[in-house]
Amino acid sequence: xxxxxxxxxxxxxxxxxxxxxxxxxxxxxxxxxxxxxxxxxxxxxxxxxxxxxxxxxxxxxxxxxxxxxxxxxxxxxxxxxxxxxxxxxxxxxxxxxxxxxxxxxxxxxxxxxxxxxxxxxxxxxxxxxxxxxxxxxxxxxxxxxxx
Amino acid sequence: xxxxxxxxxxxxxxxxxxxxxxxxxxxxxxxxxxxxxxxxxxxxxxxxxxxxxxxxxxxxxxxxxxxxxxxxxxxxxxxxxxxxxxxxxxxxxxxxxxxxxxxxxxxxxxxxxxxxxxxxxxxxxxxxxxxxxxxxxxxxxxxxxxx
Numbered sequence: 001x002x003x004x005x006x007x008x009x010x011x012x013x014x015x016x017x018x019x020x021x022x023x024x025x026x027x028x029x030x031x032x033x034x035x036x037x038x039x040x041x042x043x044x045x046x047x048x049x050x051x052x053x054x055x056x057x058x059x060x061x062x063x064x065x066x067x068x069x070x071x072x073x074x075x076x077x078x079x080x081x082x083x084x085x086x087x088x089x090x091x092x093x094x095x096x097x098x099x100x101x102x103x104x105x106x107x108x109x110x111x112x113x114x115x116x117x118x119x120x121x122x123x124x125x126x127x128x129x130x131x132x133x134x135x136x137x138x139x140x141x142x143x144x145x146x147x
Numbered sequence: 148x149x150x151x152x153x154x155x156x157x158x159x160x161x162x163x164x165x166x167x168x169x170x171x172x173x174x175x176x177x178x179x180x181x182x183x184x185x186x187x188x189x190x191x192x193x194x195x196x197x198x199x200x201x202x203x204x205x206x207x208x209x210x211x212x213x214x215x216x217x218x219x220x221x222x223x224x225x226x227x228x229x230x231x232x233x234x235x236x237x238x239x240x241x242x243x244x245x246x247x248x249x250x251x252x253x254x255x256x257x258x259x260x261x262x263x264x265x266x267x268x269x270x271x272x273x274x275x276x277x278x279x280x281x282x283x284x285x286x287x288x289x290x291x292x293x294x
Contacts, residue, residue, distance in 0.1 A: 003189030005252040007242030008172055008235055009165075014246055018156075018163045025155055028278065029286070042150030059245070080245040085278040086267035087241060088155055090234045095154030098206070098227040099161055105152040105288045108281040114271035116281050120233035121268050124261035131175065131232040134255040134263050139176070141252045 004140035014058045015084065019043040020051045021091075024077075027061065028085055032074035060084070089118055151287035161205045162231065166190040167198045168238075171224075174208065175232055179221035207231070236265055 003009065015021060022041040031037055038048050052075060055061040060081045063073040089108075096104040108116040122129050136144045150156065162168060169188040178184055185195050199222060202208040207228045210220040236255075243251040255263040269276050283291045 003169075004187050006169075006172070007239045007247045007252060009169060009188075009242075010246040011238045011242030012165045012168060014242075016165045016168070018159045021159060021163070022150075022153075022156060025153070029283075040151050041156075080241075082278055083241055083245065086276065087234065087237045089267065089276065090237065091158045092154045094227075094230055094234060095156075095158030095161075098230065099157040100154045103288075105154060105285070106283070107285040109284050110269045110271065110274075110276060111280040112269060112272035112274065114269065115284070116276055117270045118267040118276045119270050120237065120265040122257045122259060122261065123264045123266050124257065125259035126273070127257075127259065129233065129236065129257060129263055129265045131229055133258040136176075136253070137256050137262070138252070138254040 006140060014060060015055070017051060019047055020055055021084075021088065023048060023051055023055065023075075024060070024081060024084055025088055027075050027077055027081065028088065032076060034075075037075070055081075086118065089116070090120070093117065153287060161207060162202070164198060166194055167202055168231075168235065170195060170198055170202065170222075171207070171228060171231055172235055174222050174224055174228065175235065179223060181222075184222070202228075233265065236263070237267070240264065 015024065019041060022043065023037050026037045026040050031040055034048070034052070037043070038045055041048070043051070052061065056063055059078055061075045062078050064076050066072055066074050092106060110116040120129050121127060135146070138144060162171065166188060169190065170184050173184045173187050178187055181195070181199070184190070185192055188195070190198070199208065203210055206225055208222045209225050211223050213219055213221050239253060257263040267276050268274060285291060
């Protein structure tokens with residue numbers, strides 16, 4: 001039986017590796033250079049180079065030259081890369097709640113002045129999108145019968 | 148230099164493997180049995196068994212016996228597992244937008260009647276939490292100077 005056609009699986013093909021997401025975390029934090037990303041993630045240089053190359057190939061990061069002699073590059077986020085910021089924030093919140101022991105290592109303050117905690121809401125009605133409150137209308141390309 | 152203490156990294160230690168997240172997708176879709184999860188994800192049985200064991204050990208899934216002779220089990224979500232639903236939905240949306248070619252394979256209808264598209268908002272003010280609108284107050288356990 002073939003796996004379901006699925007955009008979660010497709011997304012994980014691009015960003016589903018641990019060091020890819022941690023490298024993206026660093027670029028989102030403003031660390032654009034290879035050595036900084038390696039130091040702050042703890043990734044081995046070989047693996048990190050492979051992951052960064054893939055993120056560039058798949059359009060999540062772009063390389064910008066910042067020095068000509070010798071040629072040196074830094075990594076910047078594309079639109080697709082910036083769109084991962086909320087997902088990383090949610091992963092952080094989940095880790096704070098269910099994995100990390102002790103206080104949250106990292107905290108953000110929202111522009112409203114409160115410490116940033118986020119919730120996923122429906123764009124249309126603004127209400128939280130809790131599991132069980134939505135019904136499947138199509139799954140893996142197959143329309144679903146109303147329940 | 149040590150990697151940053153980070154709840155994203157901690158979260159990825161638990162759920163950062165491709166087949167773990169795809170297995171969780173299946174359980175969220177109501178597929179609780181090993182053979183169904185294997186078929187719908189395309190995971191090899193060995194890898195899937197390892198991933199499921201880890202998810203149970205780390206408290207994201209629980210095993211429930213549904214047959215005594217022979218003993219058979221199915222997988223159910225814990226609170227920590229249910230809390231991953233919004234993250235998987237956001238990964239799906241990101242894949243729909245930036246990776247999948249053609250129409251979105253899977254669609255949900257929210258309880259309000261609209262097709263479910265979600266956005267991350269600040270719990271306090273209800274406004275979207277866009278990158279660049281929040282400032283770091285603590286990073287990897289280290290307080291950050293106001294910018």
